[in-house]
Amino acid sequence: MVDYAAPSSLREALEILGSGDHRILAGGTDFYPSLGDRPVTFDTLDISRVQGLRGIEKMADGWRIGAMTTWTDALRALLPPCFDAVKACACEVGSIQIQNAGTVAGNLCNASPAADGVPPLLVLDASVEIASTAGTRVLPLVSFITGVRETALGRGEMVTAVLIPNQPETARSGFRKLGSRTYLVISIAMVSVLIEPGADGRVERARVAVGSCSPVACSLPALEEALVGTPFEAGALAARVKPEHLSPLSPIDDVRATAGYRFDAVEELLRRALGDCCEEAFR
Numbered sequence: 001m002v003d004y005a006a007p008s009s010l011r012e013a014l015e016i017l018g019s020g021d022h023r024i025l026a027g028g029t030d031f032y033p034s035l036g037d038r039p040v041t042f043d044t045l046d047i048s049r050v051q052g053l054r055g056i057e058k059m060a061d062g063w064r065i066g067a068m069t070t071w072t073d074a075l076r077a078l079l080p081p082c083f084d085a086v087k088a089c090a091c092e093v094g095s096i097q098i099q100n101a102g103t104v105a106g107n108l109c110n111a112s113p114a115a116d117g118v119p120p121l122l123v124l125d126a127s128v129e130i131a132s133t134a135g136t137r138v139l140p141l142v143s144f145i146t147g148v149r150e151t152a153l154g155r156g157e158m159v160t161a162v163l164i165p166n167q168p169e170t171a172r173s174g175f176r177k178l179g180s181r182t183y184l185v186i187s188i189a190m191v192s193v194l195i196e197p198g199a200d201g202r203v204e205r206a207r208v209a210v211g212s213c214s215p216v217a218c219s220l221p222a223l224e225e226a227l228v229g230t231p232f233e234a235g236a237l238a239a240r241v242k243p244e245h246l247s248p249l250s251p252i253d254d255v256r257a258t259a260g261y262r263f264d265a266v267e268e269l270l271r272r273a274l275g276d277c278c279e280e281a282f283r
Contacts, residue, residue, distance in 0.1 A: 006046040010131065010160065013050050018133045018156035026068060029094065029102035030110045053160065062165040064129075067106075067158070071099040084276070085120035085173035085192045092116060092177050095184055105159045111145045118145065118217040119192035119209035120175050121162065129161040138163065148215050171196045174276030176269040180256065187212040188257045191269040195277045197232035204228065208270065213251040213262050220245050223270070234278045238271035
């Protein structure tokens, strides 16, 4: 007999999760498509009614994005410019209906190489808050996704929030995605960048992440280093992008694109995302 549980408190949810082998259902935008035309044959824990899991809250040391916060919530929230990449990503996660139901945390837990939310959260140095009946722990996002469809979640654990540390007021971010069409498409490649310009008009710090071009989205440290000291101008930033900066990537040939095409696409997407940092897309 299949068990379906829909608790209203986090404590109850964790007790249920710790007592069995339930699969977590949040927004359902990955959960149901993965079933195809098959019925549910496993125990399910629906966390959509758990109080306190939805919303974006400003904390003393940063921002807290609850596990049931949707992409529409993120898009509508009043957030500083460093979140522009997250908002740009939110505009392109499926259709409006998907954005209304799909959750930011669920996108991370799905752990697809093409998960749109990973690069913009990586450049923000995001962490994942994980809870169980034993307590709560926090894990950097870079360590949370361990492989294709694999995360560091243990038995009886669930994600309760995504945590973003405070960023300098001057920090700006950008996100670009390439697919076979503009909407309702799995990414061929996607990039996100965060630039922190200094008082002298040059880059003091840079963060760059690329998705859909390796088993897990990854950063480009050589490009980050090359961007430091560059004038905070679209043309100057774009000129810094070189093929050798893409060495951490390991794209594959598949039905969407060849590995070579992905390399070329990432170069161009990076140039455009860097240019976006110099504009006021969401302000």
